[in-house]
Amino acid sequence: MDSANHIRRTTGAGPRPMAGPATAGPAQHMGFPRHQAASGAVATASSGALLALFMATIVTPMAFDVGGLRLDLFRLYVMLALLPCLILLATNRKGPFVISDLFMVAFGLLVVATIFAHEGTAKLAYASISGIEYVGGYLVGRVLIRNAGDYRTFIRYFVIALAILTPFALIENVTDNNILADLFPKPDDAGPPDQNEKRLGLYRATSVFPHPILFGVFSSIAVANVYYIYRGRLMRLLPRLGIVLVALFSSLSSAPYLAAGVQGLLILWDKIMRGRWYLLLGIVAFVFVFLSLASNRGPIIIFIETLTLNPRTAWWRVHIWNFGLQNVLENPIFGLGLGDWKRPAWLAETVDNFWLLMAMRHGIPGFAMVAIAILLHIVAIVRTRIENPDIRVVRTAYTVGLVGMIFTLCTVHVWASMAVFVMFYIGAGSFIYTDPGVTAPVAGATPPASAAPSRTGLAFSRFSTEHRRR
Template structure:
């Protein structure tokens, strides 16, 4: 239980405290989650050195991705400005990954983490429902009255106070709860639903955890609703696949990949256009497709170091927003950062899928649930940019999964040496009953 407390502390830093809770130090805004990372990073490094966990390919890829961000900013903006701008990004990304990577040692640690996480999820999810049904934002305005309004950033530069935008969909208010934006909080909670359902937990932890995650519906965000449906659909397929031999997950993934390639080459809108049809607001789907078109053009022109926080070339009427995580960091840092991070996801998911086949049923299901969580996050990343606490959870989920990819390894203790059996000589005299044998002189 003690080992997962750093991970719980980091999760609670954004499930209970919104970005209005901050401190300014030497020009840096230190949010609650960033303060937690700064406090927990050094102990995490100590645990890594002490425990010496397996340092795999995925860890190298994540580190390369984060270091390339710093290199890109330093190259574009000079050492001083570039280091300052990229330091916060590095702390948030690799710091969150490292804390998660060193907090999980076994599958039971994951289950303990899920149980201890329930109060935070219930708090955030409960206020999602309360704000949405009541039609009033409650959490963030309350914290803003105590700590001041959050800062609005444009192009990496503070542009005054942030104003919370409200919108109604399906007759409900798009709630913020404790999160920076409805879609971010909705995606965080929705991604955890398949983990709880496949965790092997029983009784109230299973029910409470799953219900808290399902409250992400009240973010009234397409990504959250599709994430819930996707998680449930993946669990359903995992249930019926054993009865559909010789079909398996490799076959399903192959079909999905082939479908994606065909759609991308035959349809003008491509995969992004198909995904956009699942959105609740059709106009946002059209804008997201244009963001991909102009964003890929920007990456093509600046493939190595990107353009940083500069605005990419686009239509005059479009805003500078990018609603796709890997596209955004590709525009910002060049191709190395998103490709290395995406490769880390693929390596971890493939490793988990391969090794889950040799585990007991309840542990196998837990690992499959974690893979489903990563799948939901990757799918949502096509239409969501993970910033603020969502970026923290994105990297925490990756670090947790990386730990689980190696957690089931067991050290085989060498067998004790067998005592040689001495055959009695044919001339040996048998011992009287109960008398011990005496060694020969």
């Protein structure tokens, strides 16, 4: 199977953010000073350095055993960042504290509570670090990426990380020798499982992650982002997109390929239909309802069977879904915690579905918090009115990447550094509806005659004589 995640394994991935009155623009309602509106497309130096450090911890597989608890660099980072990030958000120094932030923090507390309810104090340290990974990863993205400039800086570091990892991944494809994993110290029991499986005549590249599929998911998130952010500069786009696609291919995993395919289809739709996302959403909703009524398998089973490259993998995932859902219904409130789940003896203990595993471990309330937070997050993003075309491109890049990731997590679970990165990516898009510079008018643009005077200032030039008060 693609994912080697044990249900007892360290996990991480979780919730997302929402916003206030997005249609009017947060800057018009939150009382931001005018000068802050000019920051909509300029990265901050402090964020850039901390972003670089964060990406370094994600792709550096170094870990230590501290009192029986595995302490990775990414864990240390989010542990140190958690309290400062909470304070910055609570004091509105990094944008307003929005509803999704509340769901995220609540989910982190629920993770600790459900594990404690089942395991007691014996697993309290593990429960705490699990909650910190969820909340901390999200908050790092929420706080460090505050405008489109910060987001572009993040994508630049993302590509650099993949450029460093890809040559070693190709060597691993051919030799099955994971050079990077051998370079860094880690606990004796922290090595990756046996990954000698071959596909297409090549070994699957694990790179710096615990499993090849995680490296594939990591690479797939960059596809739409690189395309949109560099598409106007062909000589920059081609080598960067090439790096991303080669890294993605080296994982030899169907779920990340699915994510890239979904992003490719969305990019094609955007190019042909010039957006019209509500039309696409209507088509998807119609197909979902039609399959629910016309098929005895249902849309979810059809999705799993149709969009998985390996028929055997698809068969396993269908049974995981059926028996996993039964476990959720039998333990709806507190879930299973870290306990084993009921299944036939012939069914492996892995759960290749992040969303399902959230419900299995932390109950329906846990899944509901994640789902509601994501839904509010997406609604806020799409409802935000953006006049600056460059920032609109960044919004499309982020959203297409997010949709691809959501689809992928239906067929794979993520844990360790990849879980933290997933949470970080979710939080990274919050600036679209919490940064006042996003909704500020573009300098030199002529507003409609009926438009009320903006209280947010200009995106780039607040001193233009054209906009001074007379």
